[in-house]
Amino acid sequence: MRAFKSWYEDAGVRVGPRRRPGDDLDKKFFPEHLIPHLGHPLVQDAPEELRRYLSAQHLYQWLNFTAEFEVAVVMRATQQIADGRSGVPLARELRRDAMRICVDERYHALYSVDVVDLIEDSTGIPSLPYDFAPFLAHLDGVGDSYPQHRELVQLLQVVVFETLITSLIEDVPKDPEVMTVVRDTVRDHAEDxxxxxxxxxxxxxxxxxxxxxxxxxLVSRLLPEVIIRSLQPATQAARAALGVAGFSAAHTDQIVAESFDRTSVMAGIVVASAKTVALLERCGVLDLPGARERFQNAGFTTVR
Structure with missing residues (x-):
């Protein structure tokens, strides 16, 4: 397809430099408005050194999540497409494009963990252990009642995640207060x-x-929950960082509950999934009996 005609000239894995920390390590690790718990009153009143630690851990968590997700979810389904095992007959060039995406995603995983290593070494702030397994189990759990359609569910997961447009992709590269290595890494990812x-x-x-x-x-029934579970923030990493930073268990529970309340989380999901929902609308998914109502009942307030 046209988007991949210049892949050999433009793909990050072909032409992108290795991103390294520069001389602006005193800048922010991440835009503060994209770290929900950093805006909580209990955290706002904390010493700047502690807030900086929480910001670093949020960046590490995002990079580690990216590395795991690209391999465990995106490549899992995309490799099936590339190999002709997806159950969807495609022209040879579309299958080759899927293989190019697999190359991109493995590279995204590599440079994500590489940046974690480099920032750890440069700042002296170690990354806390990250466990992707609970998120993956929750995401795959959408299809637990339909084991005969496991591959179809995996295809829906990759379609949803690869058509989302999050504010992170838009905001981070434009924020001059964030470290250059972080801004450049997110920009590289966005271009691919x-x-x-x-x-x-x-x-x-x-x-x-x-x-x-x-x-x-079945697809119309599964998609609302696939979208929600793909975008729901995993709070285990925030809990761990708050605990190490010295917050009590009770305060940690309070900070997480109030920073990731359902209303705010769902509002973010609706915004991030707007392009995905528009694609479903164009394809006629929401025209199936009951489909539009299922999206509305799940909290997609923009669906009419």
């Missing part, structure tokens, strides 16, 4: 993801066109 977004929009149209009526109905 624009191609991936275009690809999976096309792929979903192909997938939807080939599904039978019963499978379409």
């Amino acid at each position: 993801e624009r191609r991936h977004h275009a690809y999976f929009a096309v792929f979903f149209k192909e997938l939807w066109a080939q599904l039978g009526s019963s499978e379409r109905e």
Whole structure:
């Protein structure tokens, strides 16, 4: 497809430099407005050194999550597409584009953990252990009642995640108060993801066109929860960082509960998934009986 015609000239893995920390390590690790618990009154009143520690851990968590997600979720489904095992017959070039995406995603995983290592070494702030398994189990749990459709659920996961547009991708590269290495890393990722977004929009149209009526109905039932679980913030890392920073268990519970309240979280999910929902609308997913109501009942207030 057109988005990949210049892949050999433009893909980050082909032409991008290795991003290293510069001489601006005194800048922020991450935009503070994108770290929910940093805005909590109990954290706002904490010493700046402690807040900086929490910001570093949030960056590490995001980079480690990215590395794990790209391999465990995105590549898992995309490799099936590349190998012709997805159940969706595709032209050879579309399968080769899927293989190019696999290369991109493995590279994204590599440079994500590389940046963690480099920032740890440069700042002396170690990264706390990160466990991706609970998030993956929660995400895959959407399809637990439909084991015969496990591969289909995995395809939906990658379509959803690769068509989302989060504020992080837009905000971080533009924030002059954030370390250059972080801004450049997010910008590199975003440039590749624009191609991936275009690809999976096309792929979903192909997938939807080939599904039978019963499978379409199932997809319309699963998609609201797939979107929500893909974007729900995993709070274990925040809890761990708050505990190490010295907050009591009671204060940690309070900070997490009030910083990640359901209303605020769902509002963020609705904004981030707007492009994905628009794709579903164009393909006719929301026109199935009951589909629009299911999205509305799940909290997608922009669906009409």
